[in-house]
Amino acid sequence: MEEKNLAKELKEKLFRQQKNGYKRINADEEKAISDFANEYKSFLDNAKTEREAVKFALEALEKNGFVEYKKGMTLKAGDKIFRNNRGKAIIMAVIGTAPVADGVRLCAAHIDSPRLDLKQNPLYEDNELALFKTHYYGGIKKYQWTTIPLALHGVIIRADGETVTVNIGEDENDPVFCVTDLLPHLATEQMSRTATKIIRGEDLNLLIGSIPFREDETSEAVKLNIMNILFEKYGITESDFISAELEAVPAFKARDIGFDRSLIGGYGHDDRCCAFPALKATLDCKTPVHTAVTVLTDKEETGSDGNTGLCSDYLRYFIADIAEDSGSCGRDVLSVSECLSADVNAAFDPTFAEVNERNNCAYVNKGVCITKYTGARGKSGTSDASAEFTGRIRRLMDSNNVIWQTGELGKVDEGGGGTVAAYIANLNVDTIDMGVPVLSMHAPYEVISKLDLYMAYKAFATFIAD
Ligand code: MN
Numbered sequence: 001m002e003e004k005n006l007a008k009e010l011k012e013k014l015f016r017q018q019k020n021g022y023k024r025i026n027a028d029e030e031k032a033i034s035d036f037a038n039e040y041k042s043f044l045d046n047a048k049t050e051r052e053a054v055k056f057a058l059e060a061l062e063k064n065g066f067v068e069y070k071k072g073m074t075l076k077a078g079d080k081i082f083r084n085n086r087g088k089a090i091i092m093a094v095i096g097t098a099p100v101a102d103g104v105r106l107c108a109a110h111i112d113s114p115r116l117d118l119k120q121n122p123l124y125e126d127n128e129l130a131l132f133k134t135h136y137y138g139g140i141k142k143y144q145w146t147t148i149p150l151a152l153h154g155v156i157i158r159a160d161g162e163t164v165t166v167n168i169g170e171d172e173n174d175p176v177f178c179v180t181d182l183l184p185h186l187a188t189e190q191m192s193r194t195a196t197k198i199i200r201g202e203d204l205n206l207l208i209g210s211i212p213f214r215e216d217e218t219s220e221a222v223k224l225n226i227m228n229i230l231f232e233k234y235g236i237t238e239s240d241f242i243s244a245e246l247e248a249v250p251a252f253k254a255r256d257i258g259f260d261r262s263l264i265g266g267y268g269h270d271d272r273c274c275a276f277p278a279l280k281a282t283l284d285c286k287t288p289v290h291t292a293v294t295v296l297t298d299k300e301e302t303g304s305d306g307n308t309g310l311c312s313d314y315l316r317y318f319i320a321d322i323a324e325d326s327g328s329c330g331r332d333v334l335s336v337s338e339c340l341s342a343d344v345n346a347a348f349d350p351t352f353a354e355v356n357e358r359n360n361c362a363y364v365n366k367g368v369c370i371t372k373y374t375g376a377r378g379k380s381g382t383s384d385a386s387a388e389f390t391g392r393i394r395r396l397m398d399s400n401n402v403i404w405q406t407g408e409l410g411k412v413d414e415g416g417g418g419t420v421a422a423y424i425a426n427l428n429v430d431t432i433d434m435g436v437p438v439l440s441m442h443a444p445y446e447v448i449s450k451l452d453l454y455m456a457y458k459a460f461a462t463f464i465a466d
């Protein structure tokens with residue numbers, strides 16, 4: 001008996017404890033988790049694209065006393081600033097009590113999500129149906145994007161230079177759009193294809209209408225009728241699609257999942273479930289010690305290239321500018337800065353357990369996930385945080401009662417993926433991945449846990465205040 005207790009005691013002391021988060025929180029925290037989830041769901045419904053996320057952030061920032069940063073500003077502790085990058089990415093900062101020269105605490109999340117983008121010449125008619133051609137954005141299982149209601153979000157820059165903002169399919173009274181699929185009765189050949197080809201890229205055509213223009217006998221009368229509706233509604237002609245960014249995204253709203261309401265189903269958790277906590281942590285940040293910098297970036301899902309993606313220099317320029325304004329130099333600031341690359345990880349799914357190695361994967365309800373390295377095939381493409389920095393983050397989380405876990409994205413050589421971590425680490429910044437585990441990642445309807453979401457907020461708030 002005594003020996004058995006000793007073993008139990010020793011186990012508690014020596015083994016890593018990985019309890020379900022719900023066994024570690026009190027009623028107050030349970031309430032905080034639920035409140036935070038409600039705010040988050042409203043963000044999800046109102047910010048389905050990178051442009052809408054920036055707009056949402058801008059409104060929140062201005063309401064909370066953040067001002068647009070202009071190079072040459074005198075910056076002092078407690079100042080709150082932001083820089084809007086073309087309405088598609090945004091950087092925000094709260095100046096700390098320590099000199100900027102001591103480095104910043106950087107939190108980086110992305111606000112673009114997989115979707116169907118319209119091609120630049122999208123509109124066509126085929127057998128008296130009007131359709132839009134699309135080119136999918138990000139890594140998707142194409143077959144998942146058929147037969148679900150889709151809304152259209154984005155902008156059209158007209159020939160006269162006017163910007164038309166489009167958001168159709170979200171209001172209950174709006175029409176929606178969809179990609180059709182073949183009935184099973186006639187799908188023998190289709191179902192014999194490999195899954196990547198069941199629906200091909202060129203099959204992702206959006207159904208948008210069927211009534212022909214009534215007057216006169218003319219060809220392409222359905223297309224004409226649609227163009228006429230669009231002209232009346234937006235003042236656009238067909239050529240204006242060339243200078244447009246129109247994104248088809250799932251039209252459904254975020255909802256609680258489960259009898260216990262512990263999960264959230266919705267579009268674009270990757271990476272809004274990290275972007276929103278990072279934004280909230282920054283808004284709630286009183287005067288931090290080190291300057292807190294949060295970046296919500298675009299283009300992560302296509303590899304971070306382009307001037308609104310984190311492979312561009314826009315973050316480096318911002319740091320250089322605030323460094324200069326504080327009598328320091330950008331590269332010196334970056335070299336002593338630290339970053340949480342706030343992005344999601346895959347949650348263990350019992351239905352697809354075989355892709356994970358159970359000792360090193362993320363689980364629902366076990367908290368925000370720290371990922372030391374990403375990559376694939378022998379850690380290729382990862383920045384791999386140092387043991388020292390991982391140790392520092394671990395101590396910081398533990399001393400602030402953040403429930404966290406650690407996990408890799410799948411088994412070795414099972415596949416893999418990356419985040420913006422490597423691009424920030426390449427600026428000579430200590431960087432580690434931290435984010436919320438997601439079920440059905442990159443599907444039109446992804447699932448996360450409310451507890452994990454809240455722990456991400458707590459983790460980011462702890463980090464940027466430090
Ligand atoms: Mn992501």
Ligand code: MN
Binds near residue numbers: 270301442
């Ligand atoms: Mn992703």
